[in-house]
């Protein structure tokens with residue numbers, strides 16, 4: 001499928017975790033064991049140390065709760081010192097960690113210690129030594145939740161310590177589809193996929209577990225949201241549904257707007273070409289009925305017909321029942337040939353901006369035919385049609401970002417176009433417009449993508465009129 005091209009592997013994100021030897025010590029304890037001498041004793045025995053720390057912390061809590069100072073504090077400290085000493089006596093080595101620092105009389109010859117948290121003297125009592133500084137136990141706090149860190153292991157980000165759980169909550173990416181933490185791969189790295197435009201991040205597994213994507217914006221359906229199922233199997237997200245155009249009548253004002261857009265560029269289309277909204281199957285059938293093999297995207301969303309055909313178009317806006325489209329009425333229309341172009345067909349159910357950009361593209365095919373252009377190579381033909389599609393989108397997104405041009409002007413007398421119905425464009429609709437432009441510019445196919453880029457460069461350099469004149473003469477971009 002086409003969107004596969006657009007998926008890139010998210011940057012690998014390795015979570016670095018600091019670990020400290022949570023050594024609490026009374027400053028009167030004697031620590032004269034050079035840490036180097038512990039090397040070579042690397043067998044397990046850390047449980048004792050852990051236990052000592054846990055013990056000291058529960059005592060700390062008690063002491064705080066009882067608000068007891070003085071002698072009992074000394075007792076606690078003596079007990080802790082004994083526990084630590086005992087754990088060291090049985091040869092328990094500290095875990096190797098470059099950042100761990102052992103309180104020692106050498107490091108603090110004066111015995112005067114300033115807590116890195118509150119900047120006051122630690123004085124008598126327990127302190128914690130890590131990250132190259134000393135701390136009151138209650139001052140060594142998690143940067144996220146602000147609570148003291150009492151666990152043996154913690155995580156670091158920059159110079160800030162975090163509870164492991166808080167760190168994970170903050171920095172371990174969560175999947176936008178299943179809402180779980182994105183799992184690590186065999187190499188221990190967090191590997192995810194991300195949509196290049198929307199930034200939606202998800203577990204790689206969702207690419208193979210039939211998670212639906214919106215047929216308009218390409219975003220995956222999150223587990224806690226239900227997309228709408230269109231009759232022909234496509235799925236539509238609720239935000240795209242918001243401005244979706246569902247039937248042939250509803251689309252007429254937009255069709256007029258785009259014809260006006262062509263007229264505004266001195267490319268008036270005089271012929272009354274019928275424009276019909278159709279289902280996917282009707283579109284594919286009509287495409288097969290065309291003699292001239294036209295070049296189309298893997299998912300065809302519009303067609304400029306030149307043969308006489310009978311096409312079934314959507315005549316009445318379907319209703320939404322549950323998360324399905326129901327009560328859709330179609331009507332067979334015999335298209336007779338009045339000019340080079342018999343009709344323009346557009347896939348139903350797409351947002352107004354996407355419908356319009358497809359219309360602008362198909363109208364350009366029509367304009368070329370009606371103006372006697374020869375059969376062009378796919379990259380020139382599709383490229384120039386995409387240029388017009390992009391230009392129209394740009395004009396819409398620009399208009400939408402300033403003061404609303406819709407609603408106030410009633411040039412056509414019809415005010416049922418989807419976006420004027422709701423007044424100014426929503427934030428999402430603008431973003432969607434940006435996305436459709438992004439899709440056109442980033443398209444990797446030779447006809448649509450390379451064709452657009454060449455055509456757009458020519459248009460920017462020589463203007464549209466000169467570009468079209470050159471195409472008429474040579475069949476190529478200038």
Ligand SMILES: [Zn+2]
Pocket residue numbers: 115116117118119120135136138139
């Ligand atoms: Zn402090």
Ligand SMILES: [Zn+2]
Pocket residue numbers: 142143144145146147162163166
């Ligand atoms: Zn925390």
Ligand SMILES: [Zn+2]
Pocket residue numbers: 175176177178179180202203206
């Ligand atoms: Zn997931």
Ligand SMILES: [Zn+2]
Pocket residue numbers: 214215216217218219236237238239240241
């Ligand atoms: Zn969508």
Ligand SMILES: [Zn+2]
Pocket residue numbers: 295361365382385
């Ligand atoms: Zn085309």
